[in-house]
Amino acid sequence: MTPLAALTAAMASGSVKVIDLTAPLSSDTPILRLPEQFGQTATFELEEISAYDDRGPAWYWNNFRTGEHTGTHFDAPNHWVTGRDSDDVASVPASRLVAPAAVLDFSTEAAEDPDFLLKVDQIKAWEGEHGPLPEGGWLLLRTGWDARSASQEAFLNADGTGPHTPGPSVECARWLAEESPVIGFGVETVGTDAGAAAGFEPMFPCHTFMHGAGKYGLTQLRNLALLPPQGAVLVAAPLRIVRGSGSPARVLALVEGDEV
Numbered sequence: 001m002t003p004l005a006a007l008t009a010a011m012a013s014g015s016v017k018v019i020d021l022t023a024p025l026s027s028d029t030p031i032l033r034l035p036e037q038f039g040q041t042a043t044f045e046l047e048e049i050s051a052y053d054d055r056g057p058a059w060y061w062n063n064f065r066t067g068e069h070t071g072t073h074f075d076a077p078n079h080w081v082t083g084r085d086s087d088d089v090a091s092v093p094a095s096r097l098v099a100p101a102a103v104l105d106f107s108t109e110a111a112e113d114p115d116f117l118l119k120v121d122q123i124k125a126w127e128g129e130h131g132p133l134p135e136g137g138w139l140l141l142r143t144g145w146d147a148r149s150a151s152q153e154a155f156l157n158a159d160g161t162g163p164h165t166p167g168p169s170v171e172c173a174r175w176l177a178e179e180s181p182v183i184g185f186g187v188e189t190v191g192t193d194a195g196a197a198a199g200f201e202p203m204f205p206c207h208t209f210m211h212g213a214g215k216y217g218l219t220q221l222r223n224l225a226l227l228p229p230q231g232a233v234l235v236a237a238p239l240r241i242v243r244g245s246g247s248p249a250r251v252l253a254l255v256e257g258d259e260v
């Protein structure tokens with residue numbers, strides 16, 4: 001059998017399954033709130049053109065308006081000033097949108113401390129147990145935050161001191177960008193940086209270092225609990241928006257399951 005024939009046969013038998021990591025996209029989808037001195041992104045909105053009515057008797061369709069960074073979405077290198085001369089979302093090579101993923105579960109730590117920051121030592125300890133991070137692949141951080149994604153308030157978890165959500169430490173963000181073999185970092189939260197990262201030095205270090213290194217981000221992922229620590233194949237499919245800094249994306253994972 002050829003590799004692709006083996007894949008389709010495995011999908012037909014159920015020994016390879018497709019898991020949807022995408023949150024539903026609607027006007028209820030939670031969005032990022034930056035400190036008030038900055039411009040803000042837009043919620044997703046549908047505008048009906050016709051619905052089998054006078055405006056189009058046999059068809060239903062909509063226009064939509066959305067921030068590029070709304071819901072489950074892809075961050076391109078040109079999103080950040082450190083990557084301003086690097087790829088827009090339309091220029092990211094398709095070959096980089098299908099890649100292996102490692103899933104690191106820090107949901108216990110994030111439940112105890114919503115400001116949990118992932119450290120390089122913790123990744124190295126994880127590698128000791130599960131093997132090295134995948135070359136050219138993704139590090140996906142499971143924090144349990146997807147359980148909060150039905151509510152803007154619970155998802156952003158903000159109080160008088162700002163949002164409290166987990167993310168990488170400054171040194172971890174630098175290491176992921178400059179030393180690790182991964183090309184992207186994916187999270188369950190509203191952004192790849194921690195909620196408190198507006199006050200870090202540098203500000204938003206994950207964006208600063210990852211995009212400066214030509215690497216990618218993925219946010220608001222769901223169902224990471226269904227993935228193994230190693231061995232899943234991630235398919236990240238952002239819209240090919242010319243000059244875009246990112247895009248809502250359908251994100252799928254192929255996983256090996258039980259033979260049927």
Ligand code: 23J
Nearest residue numbers: 032069075190191192193204
């Ligand atoms: C702009 C500024 C800060 C952040 C973000 C965007 C995101 O999280 C994003 O969606 O890229 S933290």
Ligand code: MN
Nearest residue numbers: 069074075246
């Ligand atoms: Mn983004």
